[in-house]
Amino acid sequence: DSGVTQTPKHLITATGQRVTLRCSPRSGDLSVYWYQQSLDQGLQFLIQYYNGEERAKGNILERFSAQQFPDLHSELNLSSLELGDSALYFCASSARQGLYGYTFGSGTRLTVV
Amino acid sequence: AQTVTQSQPEMSVQEAETVTLSCTYDTSESDYYLFWYKQPPSRQMILVIRQEAYKQQNATENRFSVNFQKAAKSFSLKISDSQLGDAAMYFCAYINVQGAQKLVFGQGTRLTINP
Numbered sequence: 001d002s003g004v005t006q007t008p009k010h011l012i013t014a015t016g017q018r019v020t021l022r023c024s025p026r027s028g029d030l031s032v033y034w035y036q037q038s039l040d041q042g043l044q045f046l047i048q049y050y051n052g053e054e055r056a057k058g059n060i061l062e063r064f065s066a067q068q069f070p071d072l073h074s075e076l077n078l079s080s081l082e083l084g085d086s087a088l089y090f091c092a093s094s095a096r097q098g099l100y101g102y103t104f105g106s107g108t109r110l111t112v113v
Numbered sequence: 114a115q116t117v118t119q120s121q122p123e124m125s126v127q128e129a130e131t132v133t134l135s136c137t138y139d140t141s142e143s144d145y146y147l148f149w150y151k152q153p154p155s156r157q158m159i160l161v162i163r164q165e166a167y168k169q170q171n172a173t174e175n176r177f178s179v180n181f182q183k184a185a186k187s188f189s190l191k192i193s194d195s196q197l198g199d200a201a202m203y204f205c206a207y208i209n210v211q212g213a214q215k216l217v218f219g220q221g222t223r224l225t226i227n228p
Binding site (some may be wrong): 002033036041042043045048056058072090092097098099100101102103105106107109 | 216218
């Protein structure tokens with residue numbers, strides 16, 4: 001157990017639907033990061049939050065949004081889902097700067113049918 | 114923007130042998146950190162080793178060591194005495210000390226261990 005909790009582990013939904021992925025960071029970590037990993041691809045950075053504020057944004061689609069709540073858990077919202085959104089979505093957390101590396105959750109496998 | 118390149122999509126090695134995975138990166142920064150992450154079939158991302166750019170000494174963690182060549186912007190991972198449990202995708206990653214501190218990953222190298 002890495003200490004980063006992601007729910008659900010698996011999600012199957014239809015095109016056009018909306019889903020919410022949840023992440024609880026490791027105790028004491030203020031930064032949360034979301035990454036997308038498509039089949040056999042590298043990890044693409046989506047967005048970073050630090051203590052409730054958005055800090056950096058990657059190639060995140062407008063259909064996607066995220067937030068970090070006062071208790072530091074984070075949610076990634078994916079709407080108007082398309083087949084190409086099927087992927088493994090990782091949440092990671094770190095101490096302030098992340099220079100010791102990130103701790104990753106086990107991911108949410110999203111399948112859009 | 115920083116980029117990380119892993120030129121070997123797949124590698125294989127005999128059990129107990131040594132294998133080296135390659136990684137190059139592009140940056141104009143002088144202060145940064147480099148990492149190797151392992152992703153086994155379980156899909157969990159596991160930190161293998163970390164290197165600080167301002168340290169000339171190569172990092173080692175048991176059977177894992179790196180060859181860090183800052184001028185060449187090269188950061189290879191050597192796995193000695195390969196074990197079946199080392200079979201995984203390996204990702205090289207980079208992070209700036211300053212600015213937007215997000216990990217940038219390479220595309221990965223799939224390592225197969227042959228018994």
